[in-house]
Amino acid sequence: MQGRVRLSDKVVLAYSGGLDTSVAIKWLKDRYGLDVITLTVDVGNERDFSTVRQKALDIGAIKALVIDAKELFVKYFIFPALQANALYEGQYPLATALSRPLIAKLLVDIAVEEGASAVAHGCTGKGNDQVRFDVSINTLAPELKIIAPAREWGMTREETINYAKRHNIPIPITVSSPYSIDENLWGKSIECGALEDPWTEPPEDVFTWTKSPSETPDKPSYVEIGFEEGIPVTIDGQKVDGVSLIQQLNELAGSHGVGRIDHVENRVVGIKSREIYEAPAATVLLQAHQALEAMTLSKDQLRFKQKVAQEYADLIYSGLWFSQLNRDLSAYILSSQCYVTGTVRMKLLKGHSSIVGRKSPKSLYNLSLATYDKGDQFDQSASVGFIHLWGLPVKIQAQVQLLGDKEGPLSIMAPKKPEEG
Ligand code: ARG
Numbered sequence: 001m002q003g004r005v006r007l008s009d010k011v012v013l014a015y016s017g018g019l020d021t022s023v024a025i026k027w028l029k030d031r032y033g034l035d036v037i038t039l040t041v042d043v044g045n046e047r048d049f050s051t052v053r054q055k056a057l058d059i060g061a062i063k064a065l066v067i068d069a070k071e072l073f074v075k076y077f078i079f080p081a082l083q084a085n086a087l088y089e090g091q092y093p094l095a096t097a098l099s100r101p102l103i104a105k106l107l108v109d110i111a112v113e114e115g116a117s118a119v120a121h122g123c124t125g126k127g128n129d130q131v132r133f134d135v136s137i138n139t140l141a142p143e144l145k146i147i148a149p150a151r152e153w154g155m156t157r158e159e160t161i162n163y164a165k166r167h168n169i170p171i172p173i174t175v176s177s178p179y180s181i182d183e184n185l186w187g188k189s190i191e192c193g194a195l196e197d198p199w200t201e202p203p204e205d206v207f208t209w210t211k212s213p214s215e216t217p218d219k220p221s222y223v224e225i226g227f228e229e230g231i232p233v234t235i236d237g238q239k240v241d242g243v244s245l246i247q248q249l250n251e252l253a254g255s256h257g258v259g260r261i262d263h264v265e266n267r268v269v270g271i272k273s274r275e276i277y278e279a280p281a282a283t284v285l286l287q288a289h290q291a292l293e294a295m296t297l298s299k300d301q302l303r304f305k306q307k308v309a310q311e312y313a314d315l316i317y318s319g320l321w322f323s324q325l326n327r328d329l330s331a332y333i334l335s336s337q338c339y340v341t342g343t344v345r346m347k348l349l350k351g352h353s354s355i356v357g358r359k360s361p362k363s364l365y366n367l368s369l370a371t372y373d374k375g376d377q378f379d380q381s382a383s384v385g386f387i388h389l390w391g392l393p394v395k396i397q398a399q400v401q402l403l404g405d406k407e408g409p410l411s412i413m414a415p416k417k418p419e420e421g
Helices: 019-032 049-059 070-084 095-114 129-140 157-166 242-255 280-296 299-317 324-336 382-390 392-402 409-413
Strands: 010-014 035-042 063-068 118-120 145-147 180-184 187-191 221-228 231-235 260-266 272-278 342-349 352-359
Touching: 010 019, 010 095, 019 035, 019 049, 019 118, 019 157, 035 049, 035 095, 049 063, 063 095, 070 095, 070 231, 070 242, 070 280, 070 299, 070 324, 095 118, 095 129, 095 180, 095 187, 095 299, 129 145, 221 242, 221 280, 231 242, 231 280, 242 280, 280 299, 280 342, 280 352, 299 324, 382 392, 392 409
Parallel strands: 010 035, 010 118, 035 063, 118 145
Antiparallel strands: 180 187, 187 272, 221 231, 221 342, 260 272, 342 352
């Protein structure tokens, strides 16, 4: 723990209703004499929030708050990540990572409102989430103390369960599940249990958002997603708000088994971990968004934007959301989206989503230039001069350096070995 805590002080605890954070309510009181205010943030992790709230009060929280942050999450975190095409290590759409700075911001706001001197979260000392919470909280409110009970108490899972039993803390049924799970609108993250062996195929019971492709319909579903400036706004021509749009696509794509990801990733704390994700809506939307960008951005924009996307994904993953670098990258991303307007048609079948059509009023695709049929306006004779200049530097280099090589005419096919000795 950082800094000192006054007696009879208050702490705001990010509360999920799970085992660790439930035990933490009691532990924070016993260990630090703190009165606990719980904060449960709804980022699309469907739950019975009134039961979660009541549970916190029953365990001894002096106040239990629930905030519906789904719209904030979509507007300020998910859609910017979509506009960027953010995928960590090319695979993970960052669902968990994106929710942490939002929860941190709400924790800080409530702490200030309630006059608490500390905030707490349920992260262990091995994961990325502790980094994201602590860095965000420290950045927004360095005066707040941060307590991470599960990082401090040194209890094994079994000891935590015994602690709960001793103190009449209800043990959630999910405790019997071998997996550690985090869910929100943008996806579900699953780790632990049998998944810790990267050679083991994920047992079917880890998947709850996506059907097994062996059980999905033989007939495809088609869906048309309409974008305005990089933001998805319609499904099959109907205007839909961001939260419902993501929910609908999770349902639909999940029912076709789309969005399963199996990733061995590099954590911020230096560990490689095997992670399973289910992200049906994210998979479909990222694919559709990129297809529309392919129509509306130039080759150079696309190439530069890929680099930005990678930087942006790294920044999100490693907990540096509240940074000027985020603002700088966001400014570029936003500016790049001004013509990313149009519609993408996708086909969902047997665990796959594919682009089958795209159109845009700002499309750079020009049929009269692309066509091999009549109506072709591309001046083929201009290619001759172009090719002459384009290839000039390699031609000169080959004549002076490569073709004269003693190793024979084929040596130009292979890279030259460094001299030995
Ligand atoms: N590895 C992912 C990340 O760091 C997900 C972690 C989510 N936590 C969990 N309990 N599965 O963003």
